[in-house]
Amino acid sequence: MYKLSTIALASALLALTAPLHAQQQQQPQPPQPQQQQQRHDEFFWLGEINKATAVINTDEGLLEKSMTPLIVKGIRKVLADAEQPGAKRPTLVISFEPLLIQAAGPQITLLHAGRSSQDMLATMRSAILRDDMLALATQLNATTAALVKLAARQRDTIVPNYTNGVAAQPNSYGHYLLGFAAALDRDAQRIREAYVRIDRSSMGTTVLNGTSWPLNRQRMADYLGFGAIVDNAYDASQLSAVDEPVEAGAVVSSIALHAGTFIQDVMTQYAQPRPWILLQEGGENTYVSSAMPQKRNPGLLNSTRRDATTVLTEGMGAALQAHNIPPGMSDPKDVKANKAMVLNAAKVLKNWESILNALVIDPKRALEELNSDWTASQELADVLMRKYKLPFRVGHHFASEVVEYAKANDIRPLDFPYAQAQRIYTQAVLNSEFPQVLPMSEQEFRSTLDPVAIVRNRATVGGPQPAEMDRMLREANERVSRQDTWIKARQQHIRTSLEKLDADFDRLGAAAGVR
Numbered sequence: 114m115y116k117l118s119t120i121a122l123a124s125a126l127l128a129l130t131a132p133l134h135a136q137q138q139q140q141p142q143p144p145q146p147q148q149q150q151q152r153h154d155e156f157f158w159l160g161e162i163n164k165a166t167a168v169i170n171t172d173e174g175l176l177e178k179s180m181t182p183l184i185v186k187g188i189r190k191v192l193a194d195a196e197q198p199g200a201k202r203p204t205l206v207i208s209f210e211p212l213l214i215q216a217a218g219p220q221i222t223l224l225h226a227g228r229s230s231q232d233m234l235a236t237m238r239s240a241i242l243r244d245d246m247l248a249l250a251t252q253l254n255a256t257t258a259a260l261v262k263l264a265a266r267q268r269d270t271i272v273p274n275y276t277n278g279v280a281a282q283p284n285s286y287g288h289y290l291l292g293f294a295a296a297l298d299r300d301a302q303r304i305r306e307a308y309v310r311i312d313r314s315s316m317g318t319t320v321l322n323g324t325s326w327p328l329n330r331q332r333m334a335d336y337l338g339f340g341a342i343v344d345n346a347y348d349a350s351q352l353s354a355v356d357e358p359v360e361a362g363a364v365v366s367s368i369a370l371h372a373g374t375f376i377q378d379v380m381t382q383y384a385q386p387r388p389w390i391l392l393q394e395g396g397e398n399t400y401v402s403s404a405m406p407q408k409r410n411p412g413l414l415n416s417t418r419r420d421a422t423t424v425l426t427e428g429m430g431a432a433l434q435a436h437n438i439p440p441g442m443s444d445p446k447d448v449k450a451n452k453a454m455v456l457n458a459a460k461v462l463k464n465w466e467s468i469l470n471a472l473v474i475d476p477k478r479a480l481e482e483l484n485s486d487w488t489a490s491q492e493l494a495d496v497l498m499r500k501y502k503l504p505f506r507v508g509h510h511f512a513s514e515v516v517e518y519a520k521a522n523d524i525r526p527l528d529f530p531y532a533q534a535q536r537i538y539t540q541a542v543l544n545s546e547f548p549q550v551l552p553m554s555e556q557e558f559r560s561t562l563d564p565v566a567i568v569r570n571r572a573t574v575g576g577p578q579p580a581e582m583d584r585m586l587r588e589a590n591e592r593v594s595r596q597d598t599w600i601k602a603r604q605q606h607i608r609t610s611l612e613k614l615d616a617d618f619d620r621l622g623a624a625a626g627v628r
Contacts, residue, residue: 153244155204155448158237158337160192161611162316163213164618165336166224169329171621180223181625185618187217189627204448206230227326228319231350231441235315240337241448242357243311245455246364247604250304252459253368254596256466257297261589263469264290268582271565272389272479273488275378280488283564286474287586288577294589296371301596303364308603311357314339315349321441322346336617338610351441358451362431365458369424372461376418376468383411389479393471413471417464424461427454483564484527487516492561501552503542511541526562531555 167184170176176184191212195202203209207230213221268287273280314334317324323346334342343349382388392398392411399409431454434445445451483489493515494508514537519529538551553561560566571578575585622628 153241154202155237155241156195156202156209158240159203159206159209159233160188160195161240161337161614162233162236162333163188163209163224165316165333165614166228168336168614168617168621169332170224170226173327173329175226175326175328176223178625180220181621182627183217184221184224185622185625185627187213187221188618189622190216206233227317227324227328229350231320232315232318234446235318235343235350235354236337238354238446238448238451239311239313239315239339239357242361242451242455243308243339244607245452246304246308246311246361247600249365249368249455249459249462250301250308250596250600252462252466253297253301253304254593254600256462256469257294257301257589257596258593259466259469260290260294260297261586261593263472264288264294264589265586267474268579268586270474270476270479271483271568272474272476273483273486275381278381280482280486282488282491283483283567285568285577285582286479287582288568291582291585291589293371293375297368298589298592298596300364300368300371301592303367305599307357307360307364309340310353310360312340312603313343313353314341315343315354318343318346318349321349321351336610336614338607340606354441355435355438355445358431358445358454359435361451361455362428364428365424365454366428368458369421369428369461372421372465373418373425375465376414376421379468379472380411380414380418383414387478389475389482391473392468393473396471397467398471413464413468417461417468420457420464421461424454424458427457430454480564485525487519487526489526489562489564489567490516492567493558496553496557496561501548503547503552507542507545507547511538514541527559529562531558534558 167176167181167188171178171181171184191209194200194212194216201212203212210222210225213224264287266287267290268285270286271283272286272289273282274284274289275281314330314337316333316337317328317330330342334340343353379390379392382390392413394409398413399411402410427450431445431451438444490512491509493512494505497503497508497511498505515529515534518524518533518537519526524530535551539549542549551558568577569579571581573581575581
């Protein structure tokens, strides 16, 4: 009676999932950055879970050893069949299990003792998201390294920086780039912190309250390359499985925001008739307008900004899908959507790296723009306060009056008449207790307005002065190196764990006489 009902169930499962198989065959798979990622799909991890279950439960007496030949042969056949061109690679437990039944009969479902599709799918999704986050971390580190490398080359290039969309102060372009490298380092920290919470196995928790089978959850986690287990059985499939894509969404959103900010800053230069920074023309970087022959549209900037906006939408979407649903619902768990979200962020970073490699910077034009505007005017107030004890707001008022006079009379900073500066200063402090004569000599007045000297003479920790640039470049390179070591260690841990699982599964088969 049991045998007949099981066979009937198997037939029903096959009939039920046939449309699913056909649909999975037709759906195009999203492009992946690495060949390894292409094969570590849902089917792969369901196979690994079945192999680990067979080894652990046989070793620990939950499966009779007489079942070993059947189980090993059945799993091997399903996995081998899936490697054939056009073969089925089902993504659900309910569509994977019928293939096992076809290969070995209904007795192989004894593997399912103490398991549920809930804990199996939660574990599979965590494993896939874990791989994708490492792929994202790898590209993030490559983009950060490109920023640091360019910062070293542009260490002494002085350019205008902008706040509120307006030229604000002179700065080293290398210092500016290190600012973005620091922002991406925070994103790297977020990946490492999120990874710890993603790198946990839900296997052995079944639906939400465990099982009467004494499963070895830690050994299962070890075989699948996880760093830990999700401790609470209810949390494992009902809560943690929803948290993970939401946290990944927050990480990719931050990355997208940083990419968009950088791109927008470069984009503004394209509105100028004489920009100081552009993309190298041609290739994938720019294209000629179909109507206006003088235009070179920054295609790479446009497409990367668009993709960053898409990633931001996807990242926010993960949180919206998880909002206001009962525990355990599948809304935010879709592997395809979450994979696209993370790997699209990696694509944005890859294109950002291409942008960095394509930048053409004109230091002379940048310095000309600085000297044509009054981005150095704050330094007048700073020097008067630091050296001559004039209150900052008084010095700021003097500097502001100088700028207003200069703009009204179309005078550039290096050409400003010292006599006019003296006159404006006297008016600014008239009838006050402060010195009535500008205490700065003409030479000091002019050197104070020199953007190169301003950057060189900064004294703030973290500023663009040469000594601090050397320190920050060194430390940025060290962070990139440490992150690379962290990524490789996690990837190696997963590989080693899966290799051990393969070896122990082969041992199980060999002990049962299955070759």
